[in-house]
Amino acid sequence: MLPSLSFEVFISLSILIVFTWIYLYPKTKKNSPPSPMRLPIIGNLHQLGSAPHRSLKVLAHKHGSLMLLHLGSVPVLIASSAEAAQEIMKTYDVIFSSRPQLNISSIISYGGKTVSFAPYGDYWRQSKSIYVLHLLSSKKVQFFRRVREDETNLMINKIRSSLGSVIDLSEILLTLTNDVLCRSVLGRKYDEGTLVKQMSELSELVGAFSVGNYVPSLSWVDRVRGLEARARKAHKLFDEFIQSVIDDRLDRNGKMVEDEGKNDGDKDVVDMLLEVQKEQATNDVTVHSDTIKALILEMFVAGSDTSFTSLEWVISELIRHPRVMKKLQQELRKIAQGKPEIVEDDLENMQHSYLKAVMKESMRLHTPLPLLLPRESTKDVKVMGYDIGAGTQVLINAWMISRDPATWEEPEEFKPERFLNNDIDYKGLHYEFLPFGAGRRGCPGIEFAMALSKLALANLVYKFDFKIPNNERVEKLDMVESTGITIHRKNPLLVIATMS
């Protein structure tokens, strides 16, 4: 009995040692960043929880500002300090400029034809330059000024017609950002409810967690959950819609119908893209129609949700901080000089305005994409003295970095004044504050997004005071976050507006 028991104990111990060797002390490189212990098959996936930016903050406190997780079989480097972010996004920007190819995003994005999900290379370079030079340059953003001013006025009138009653400000802000995008991109509004629903579904799917990305042998789970079918359906609906919009601009031979009456300022993004396609063809470069559709899709998905959520959070913070609200109203009254509304001209050349400081402070605390978008290394590289292998995914915890007490005094407090006496901006040059990312893969939509955010916020605050229903104290306004890639308020922002 005894010898056989010892044999069993021996076998069990051996299995345990092998198991520990394989999974707990894996075949990481000699000098890998610290890693939390992981489980077989799923690795550290179970440690992410429903709010990965928060769970990763807890792990970073334990393991350091550069740590290596294993999500299923995928090594994922987590950067949680400005220094780590700078090494990745500046020092080794080229090496970390690719994006992982994710199953669901690939279905939605015409097989990786959006800029955000394209791997680093010629296709990404060419299509990003279409944004930078043709669609989102300062000059082009100016072309859409009238759309922003019109839609902001419509929003103000809508709120004015419901003074004293409870309104869903989240929904009003979502409509504003969608309508501005719809008119800028497609030239007019379409059946609002349907398009908004389609876009919300697409945004949700882009952020949906797909097991197959991390444990390929479990890809069938995504099929059984219906995730892939949902993505194919949403993609098909969008494709049919956008194809009909494009067809309206083409003649029977597939050539663009020239609209002699349209000057540059009247052109929408579809016009601009068709023009780019025509221009490039004369240089023997083909801009495929899937690229055009993918970029249109991307402007909605990347632009609407993020802009809407940043407005929703800033108003929430202002309601909770009446002192800041009053100070901002005073600044805006000075700017408006008694005019009925604030226009973009009034806001130009205000580099150090309180308005801008308020927007920045809100984005510092409520980074719309708290982990930015995942990147991937294309080569072996050494970061902060650690060896990182090619094909490692990278997440930058921008949310944690912008609350780091080593950089920010009283980091959990909403204090816009902190931005008045320094040059810290959101353009990707200050690694302690990265709401739009940085480097080659940084967001090309900053000007487009901020022009609308500043105008809408200025007019909302200039015109109205907001209370929360049932005479609740302002501190009672909940600030619970949603889940997903973009973090919104979990509950809609219900308010009562009065004239200020």
Ligand code: HEM
């Ligand atoms: C408040 C609004 C917005 C926020 C907070 C935001 C944030 C971001 C972030 C964090 C990234 C990833 C950057 C990185 O990996 O370093 C990104 C990428 C991107 N954004 Fe934005 N964005 C906003 C608005 C927009 C708008 C309005 C557009 C276009 C109309 C846009 C288009 C894109 C595109 C195309 C990329 C991918 C860039 C690449 O991979 O090269 N974004 N954005």
